[in-house]
Amino acid sequence: MNKESVMALLAEISDENSGRDLVSAGTVREIGIHEDRVSVDIRLGYPLADQGEELATVIKTRLENDPGIDKVSVNISCKVMAHKVQEDLKPLESITNIIAVGSGKGGVGKSTTAVNLALALQNEGARVGLLDADIYGPSIPSMLGVKGQPATDGKHIIPKEAYGLKVMSIGFLVEEDTAMIWRGPMVTSALQQLLGDTLWGPLDYLIIDLPPGTGDIQLTLAQRIPVAGAVIVTTPQDIALLDARRAVHMFRKVDVPVLGVVENMSTHICTACGHEEAIFGHGGGEQMAKDFDIPLLGSLPLAVEIRSSLDEGKPTMMQNSDSELTRCYRNLALRTAGALSLMPRSMVLQMPEIVIQN
């Protein structure tokens, strides 16, 4: 047994979250060999709580099945690295990665996805913030059940906290009617300030809920905010997909990698009989992912619980922790963070990172 043959075995194990095998995803840190005993040190570039043990078992079983190996010990740790942002922008000092959640069309469930994505990443052990940049319809405060003016230390705004997330929304600061009449440049400068003047503290991920659409405001934001990757939310309807395609083009135009697409309201689950029906059409998100060569990060059904839990200010991720829906959101979060972990690293941002040890 030598390192090359252990590497060859590890290359046969796929990591569903990054969509690659363990070797090509760059997760193998060290291999130790003492006669027929092998130790493997794996470091993932995204946070992984419960599933870490499962992955360790898969690796152990696969290696111990090899006739040349007797005992295997596996160590799995996670470290969220800073990934490259647009060429001409500087990353924010205390935020390792900004992930923008966008959509070509309004009302497709962008804020719903952003909120649950943020909570699901936190659930995996990451430090997460959420910025509601949807100036024309800030809905994050009510979805998380937080309101009121945020405090300040004289220089900075102190973000609100909800379920452990650092939260900031334009909705905390201005009346909706006031924001509605702002012109594009006012919107973008207000949002840049909001991002820069908030005391986020160290974060692995800041999720930004962008305003829907692909107009000037969205384009300017995508150009000015140092984003490591974007997630596009769409419904399976053709028309929403057309808009979603526009959103992919917009991010690509400004050099923001699109991490993948989320198909929301992909099927309807009847509360009376549990019957599942694709009322908005079928397979659209998957087709779009194929066409653009990006992952389909997840599909969420149209489910009453998703809406009702947001209405009570306690999102799905904070409800029953082991439901089918929370599992959907957890997988979505892992795939998103997994896709980001494959992106080029930032050379600029070198902040101390916390290693999450499983």
Ligand SMILES: Nc1ncnc2c1ncn2[C@@H]1O[C@H](COP(=O)(O)OP(=O)(O)OP(=O)(O)O)[C@@H](O)[C@H]1O
């Ligand atoms: N999968 C789902 N199942 C059931 N209801 C959903 C689902 N996703 C979103 N909703 C509901 O649909 C409505 C619109 O969702 P949301 O506010 O997240 O959309 P949005 O794209 O952010 O909209 P806007 O463009 O106005 O910002 C909300 O009432 C939300 O609770």
Ligand SMILES: [Mg+2]
């Ligand atoms: Mg919204």
